[in-house]
Amino acid sequence: MIYLLKILVLWSYIYYNNRKEKIMKKETAQERYNKKAIIRIEVKLNKFTNMNLLEKINTVKNRQGYIKELIKNDENIFKLF
Numbered sequence: 418m419i420y421l422l423k424i425l426v427l428w429s430y431i432y433y434n435n436r437k438e439k440i441m442k443k444e445t446a447q448e449r450y451n452k453k454a455i456i457r458i459e460v461k462l463n464k465f466t467n468m469n470l471l472e473k474i475n476t477v478k479n480r481q482g483y484i485k486e487l488i489k490n491d492e493n494i495f496k497l498f
Contacts (some may be wrong), residue, residue: 462471477483488494 464471473484474480
């Protein structure tokens with residue numbers, strides 16, 4: 418019985434502390450904006466089979482801007498719409 422009581426006290430302590438951390442952390446304005454307006458896209462490139470792509474992307478100063486310009490300038494993509 419005492420063993421179960423100790424487990425219950427320990428569990429409630431852990432549960433309360435985890436809950437307290439979640440409640441105390443406020444969402445920043447940047448986090449709210451990112452949640453509402455930003456979509457993140459990830460591309461996996463293989464070091465061995467995509468070496469030419471990696472070499473090119475590493476020479477560019479602004480990778481995100483470069484990729485956006487490529488997409489905007491690609492007329493084949495916009496012909497689909």
